Amino acid sequence: MIGYALRRFLTAIPTLFVIVTLTFFMMRAAPGGPFDGARSLPPDIEKNVEAAYNLDKPVLVQYGIYLGNLLHGDLGPSFRTKDFTVAQLIGIGLPVSIRLGLSAMTLALLLGVSLGIWAALRQNSWVDHGVMAVAMIGVTIPTFITAPILTLIFGVYGLHLFGQDISLPVGGWNGGALRNMILPVTVLALFQIAVIARIVRGGMIEVLRSNYIRTARAKGLTEARIVIGHALRPALLPLVSYLGPAIAQILTGSLIVEEIFGLPGIGRYFVQAALNRDYTLMMGVVICYATLIIVLNFIADMVYGLLDPRVRLN
Amino acid sequence: MIAIGNPGNAQAITRAATVKGRSLWVDARRRLFRNRAAMASIILLALIALMAVFAPLLSQYAYDQIDYDVVTCAPTWWPQEGVCNAGGTHWLGTDAVGRDLFVRILYGARVSLAVGLVATLVSLLIGVLYGATAGYLGGRIDNLMMRIVDILYSLPFIFFVIILMVLFNRSFFLLFVAIGAVEWLTMARIVRGQTLSIKHKEFVEAARAGGVGGWGIILRHIIPNVVGPVVVYVTLTVPSVILTESFLSFLGMGIQEPLTSWGVLISDGANQMETAPWLLVFPALFMAVTLFCFNFIGDGLRDAFDPKDR
Numbered sequence: 001m002i003g004y005a006l007r008r009f010l011t012a013i014p015t016l017f018v019i020v021t022l023t024f025f026m027m028r029a030a031p032g033g034p035f036d037g038a039r040s041l042p043p044d045i046e047k048n049v050e051a052a053y054n055l056d057k058p059v060l061v062q063y064g065i066y067l068g069n070l071l072h073g074d075l076g077p078s079f080r081t082k083d084f085t086v087a088q089l090i091g092i093g094l095p096v097s098i099r100l101g102l103s104a105m106t107l108a109l110l111l112g113v114s115l116g117i118w119a120a121l122r123q124n125s126w127v128d129h130g131v132m133a134v135a136m137i138g139v140t141i142p143t144f145i146t147a148p149i150l151t152l153i154f155g156v157y158g159l160h161l162f163g164q165d166i167s168l169p170v171g172g173w174n175g176g177a178l179r180n181m182i183l184p185v186t187v188l189a190l191f192q193i194a195v196i197a198r199i200v201r202g203g204m205i206e207v208l209r210s211n212y213i214r215t216a217r218a219k220g221l222t223e224a225r226i227v228i229g230h231a232l233r234p235a236l237l238p239l240v241s242y243l244g245p246a247i248a249q250i251l252t253g254s255l256i257v258e259e260i261f262g263l264p265g266i267g268r269y270f271v272q273a274a275l276n277r278d279y280t281l282m283m284g285v286v287i288c289y290a291t292l293i294i295v296l297n298f299i300a301d302m303v304y305g306l307l308d309p310r311v312r313l314n
Numbered sequence: 315m316i317a318i319g320n321p322g323n324a325q326a327i328t329r330a331a332t333v334k335g336r337s338l339w340v341d342a343r344r345r346l347f348r349n350r351a352a353m354a355s356i357i358l359l360a361l362i363a364l365m366a367v368f369a370p371l372l373s374q375y376a377y378d379q380i381d382y383d384v385v386t387c388a389p390t391w392w393p394q395e396g397v398c399n400a401g402g403t404h405w406l407g408t409d410a411v412g413r414d415l416f417v418r419i420l421y422g423a424r425v426s427l428a429v430g431l432v433a434t435l436v437s438l439l440i441g442v443l444y445g446a447t448a449g450y451l452g453g454r455i456d457n458l459m460m461r462i463v464d465i466l467y468s469l470p471f472i473f474f475v476i477i478l479m480v481l482f483n484r485s486f487f488l489l490f491v492a493i494g495a496v497e498w499l500t501m502a503r504i505v506r507g508q509t510l511s512i513k514h515k516e517f518v519e520a521a522r523a524g525g526v527g528g529w530g531i532i533l534r535h536i537i538p539n540v541v542g543p544v545v546v547y548v549t550l551t552v553p554s555v556i557l558t559e560s561f562l563s564f565l566g567m568g569i570q571e572p573l574t575s576w577g578v579l580i581s582d583g584a585n586q587m588e589t590a591p592w593l594l595v596f597p598a599l600f601m602a603v604t605l606f607c608f609n610f611i612g613d614g615l616r617d618a619f620d621p622k623d624r
Contacts, residue, residue, distance in 0.1 A: 014465070015465055023474075027477070029481070140602070141602050142557050144561065144581070145598045145602060148587055149594070156587060156591075256561065259565060260584065274476050277480065
């Protein structure tokens, strides 16, 4: 187990290195620079600016400088947002993104697992068909359709209950108020709820057919104890191996969700940086995302090994 | 067993010869034809594709024809009060500069379907060749090639596609290549697995004994035999490519004006949904239906090729 963890950790380093290298050279190969605005600078000032950002040095030297700084946790200054370093910007955006992602993941796990179990216990009933039909919709329809449609229904047309207007805000962060979180988190979680419900249903149906469940039934245990005490843990195993990809999808989904709802997370920074050619900020966000994905995947794999002693991790 | 020399059996033999054997393909087709959801999806999808191809003939308006007399107008039958009426010939209303939404959705379908098909072909080509080569060669080369795939898998690829699109000025061609280059990884894995199981079969050995070279065996004997799972995966790749393209266009990094795609239309619609919800609803509807169709066809094909998986 520890050996496996170490080996996984060691393969993560070259992966990160590949990502840093790829992004760096893609940026430098690009036509046009971060300072070709509408107004061109006088040549002398342009030289000074380039020197300040090390853009006048050979590319390989720039690469070396960047790697060296990166090892110290220095992602450089933002090319576009003046007076801010990339690390500062990420420091502002990351808590928002993490809060959004964690809430969505929690919601998806809670709802997805319960729906999946419910459907499995009532296999081939209308409950099962209903849940699976909704899951089909959730898997097929992308975030950038559900987000505006749900906003249209719950934000624009609004919700009126007992004469009270409880419409949800169509955007904005508002310091992370619950009302502002509901729509983005739901949209982000929808796809995951659908996938998780499918996985859990499949796992549960298979487990409920196994011999030791029949033994438990024969012993006369209550249905609740059979499901929670005996069937749940093995039925959830396939879910754990899905968590890695799920995390990656939530991170990509947050690009869209943060953009649509105007939330100040790093996904939004990435989109803005991409549109403004803010090289350093783009690289910083990509590296941040990549690290998150790799670390969380690593944790998911470790959890899988802990939960299922049958898995040989090598 | 048919005993030789018995004259009555000669008839049995000729009868057996006239009963045609059912190949894997015929079998799969029969099962697919019996799947009602899949058949309905195929027809619906064909309809959308035909409408996209013949878009210029279906409406009197051009996709980039601006008309400031009917800015942001709802279709005649739209139930909402107090919105401007586009008149009978704009079936789905008009956008913020008076362009006909119906025609624009069909032109969006052209772009989305074209990107879907071409990028899938790119991924098919790379994935099948790569996977078949790795699986056929085996050993250390296979190990190395699949390790590369593993590393690429763990990269947050959508970010690289975005960077590529931004840096190289959103060329249409690059969009195909970039998305195709992302999608080939799973294809390569599937084909490699299939190849590993096929390469020890007798007919491959026979080919080798007959003096066919490595490439000949891969191209003539291995690739034709991995078609089943590949076809299934292709039907699942097309919608995922369409999604990726729309995702990029939605963020403003894909197709550019006056050309359009479903992602662009949905993004525009989302920006005006408070005043003109039809601009959001119709493109979203077209896209959702198309995605559903591909999903049902994919499921149907999987059941058809691999009935034990039901």
